[in-house]
Amino acid sequence: MPIYQPPIVKRSGNVELDVGGGGQILDLETAVKDGILGGAGGGFISGGGVTEKLDLGKMIEELDSIEFPSVFICPISLEPMQDPVTLCTGQTYERANIAKWFSFGHYTCPTTMQELWDESITPNKTLQQLIYSWFSQKYLAMKKRSEDVQGRALELLETLKKVKGQARVQALKELRKIVIAHNSAKKMIVDNGGVALLSSLLGPFTSHAVGSEAIGILVNLDLNSESKANLMQPAKISLMVDMLNEGSIETKINCTKLIEILIKGKDLKSEIVSSLSLVVGLLRIVKDRRHPDGVLPGLSLLKAMCSYESVRSSAVSVGTVHQLIELLPIFNSECLELALVILENLSTIPEGRLALKDCPKTIPNLVRLLMKVSENCTQLALSILWAVCKLSPEECAVLAVEAGLAAKLLLVIQSGCDAVLKQRAAELLKLCSLNYTATLFISKCKLTRTIQ
Numbered sequence: 001m002p003i004y005q006p007p008i009v010k011r012s013g014n015v016e017l018d019v020g021g022g023g024q025i026l027d028l029e030t031a032v033k034d035g036i037l038g039g040a041g042g043g044f045i046s047g048g049g050v051t052e053k054l055d056l057g058k059m060i061e062e063l064d065s066i067e068f069p070s071v072f073i074c075p076i077s078l079e080p081m082q083d084p085v086t087l088c089t090g091q092t093y094e095r096a097n098i099a100k101w102f103s104f105g106h107y108t109c110p111t112t113m114q115e116l117w118d119e120s121i122t123p124n125k126t127l128q129q130l131i132y133s134w135f136s137q138k139y140l141a142m143k144k145r146s147e148d149v150q151g152r153a154l155e156l157l158e159t160l161k162k163v164k165g166q167a168r169v170q171a172l173k174e175l176r177k178i179v180i181a182h183n184s185a186k187k188m189i190v191d192n193g194g195v196a197l198l199s200s201l202l203g204p205f206t207s208h209a210v211g212s213e214a215i216g217i218l219v220n221l222d223l224n225s226e227s228k229a230n231l232m233q234p235a236k237i238s239l240m241v242d243m244l245n246e247g248s249i250e251t252k253i254n255c256t257k258l259i260e261i262l263i264k265g266k267d268l269k270s271e272i273v274s275s276l277s278l279v280v281g282l283l284r285i286v287k288d289r290r291h292p293d294g295v296l297p298g299l300s301l302l303k304a305m306c307s308y309e310s311v312r313s314s315a316v317s318v319g320t321v322h323q324l325i326e327l328l329p330i331f332n333s334e335c336l337e338l339a340l341v342i343l344e345n346l347s348t349i350p351e352g353r354l355a356l357k358d359c360p361k362t363i364p365n366l367v368r369l370l371m372k373v374s375e376n377c378t379q380l381a382l383s384i385l386w387a388v389c390k391l392s393p394e395e396c397a398v399l400a401v402e403a404g405l406a407a408k409l410l411l412v413i414q415s416g417c418d419a420v421l422k423q424r425a426a427e428l429l430k431l432c433s434l435n436y437t438a439t440l441f442i443s444k445c446k447l448t449r450t451i452q
Contacts, residue, residue, distance in 0.1 A: 056082050056132055059139040066138065072131050075111045076101065080135075084127045088118040092127060153178050153185045157194050160201070168201075172213030179220050186221055195227045202236045211239050212251040219258045228262050237262075237275075245281040249291040256285065256294070260301040279305070279315050283323055295331070299338040306345040316346055321355035321362075328365045333373050340369075340380035347387040356388045363388065363399050370408040371415065378412065379421050386428050397432040406432055 060080050072080045074094040083095040089109040093101075098110070098121065107116050156175045163171060178185045189195070198214045206214075218231070231237075237259070244255040259278070282305075285291075285298035302320070305311045324339045331339055346352035356362045366381045385405070389396045400406075405428075412425040 059135040084124040085121040086124045149182045150188045169209045176216045204235045219254045241278045256297045316351045353391045364403045367403045
């Protein structure tokens with residue numbers, strides 16, 4: 001059980017606390033009197049002539065991301081207290097948490113581990129009032145900021161209907177900042193026709209400055225099927241592809257993410273997803289070592305596109321196979337798995353298998369991945385190696401064994417991997433052995449190294 005000791009000491013009957021503002025120590029009475037932690041006021045919200053008391057649990061949940069004064073935290077749950085009670089040791093806990101502690105047969109103070117000479121618990125009304133007042137003020141201030149933000153967002157939507165040129169760009173920039181910083185603004189924009197308005201700004205004559213800001217907003221909103229269909233118009237997709245190739249790295253990433261949102265789960269027309277320009281742009285993002293943030297979204301969209309058979313030939317024709325094979329050694333595990341899925345998809349077509357066979361690093365780079373990253377990566381790498389070796393057993397099987405494939409396959413067969421994976425490893429091992437005498441093949445398996 002986690003033990004948390006807030007900076008609380010008992011002096012002259014008052015609890016002292018550090019409110020986190022430069023190390024100043026205050027007692028509860030002074031904090032309430034001076035209003036530093038909320039004072040006695042607050043806790044009510046008015047509407048339509050009716051005053052409603054705020055729910056403390058709801059306020060704590062909605063303010064979860066802010067930092068709380070340590071004295072509000074229950075040492076058992078490490079969460080803010082709603083019904084604090086104090087033991088004879090002077091330590092305060094959430095009532096439900098200390099009751100559960102007692103139900104386990106513990107008759108000690110969880111923080112100090114002292115035996116309790118008095119099992120009674122005393123409600124800490126002063127602290128409870130302080131907690132409620134502090135959260136009430138923070139909650140009402142948050143609501144006020146949210147209302148102000150939503151009002152400003154509505155104003156900006158109205159402005160976008162009227163202005164053009166640089167004024168439109170500035171309005172979009174401000175709206176994008178609001179959307180990124182405030183979740184409440186996102187729903188308000190969607191509910192007030194903001195998606196349709198932003199979508200209408202995208203077209204064949206849209207400047208990249210306007211398009212970049214509009215897409216930066218759209219990628220952060222929840223888009224329904226109607227909105228997605230509207231954004232899937234060829235002219236809008238063409239603009240996104242152009243900006244993906246020519247914009248800033250932030251614009252490229254936003255375009256990549258938005259296109260993926262639009263094409264996922266759709267039965268799309270091949271001319272939309274098989275754009276050579278789009279594939280080339282994605283490969284540039286994936287290869288750009290100056291901006292590693294673009295690698296994951298780039299591979300993710302490329303994977304989604306290559307799930308369509310109509311795209312695979314185009315992807316192979318622009319050098320996807322060779323470029324991904326070259327990059328395998330530097331990818332992290334998440335990017336590596338995406339790249340292997342793409343290569344496996346491309347290995348299902350003849351030109352993809354041929355490109356894999358003709359790339360000199362295909363076999364050595366894939367062999368190194370076996371039993372190294374994850375079982376899923378091993379399975380994908382084996383699938384690709386099978387496709388390549390099956391295409392040209394005499395040539396590729398020899399290269400694979402020389403690269404250490406046989407020893408890796410024996411490790412797979414002897415491991416606790418999935419039965420299907422072991423079967424594929426056994427089949428590939430058998431295929432590799434056909435080009436060797438038994439004695440020579442055993443030596444190529446490097447059994448001594450495998451055992452070590």
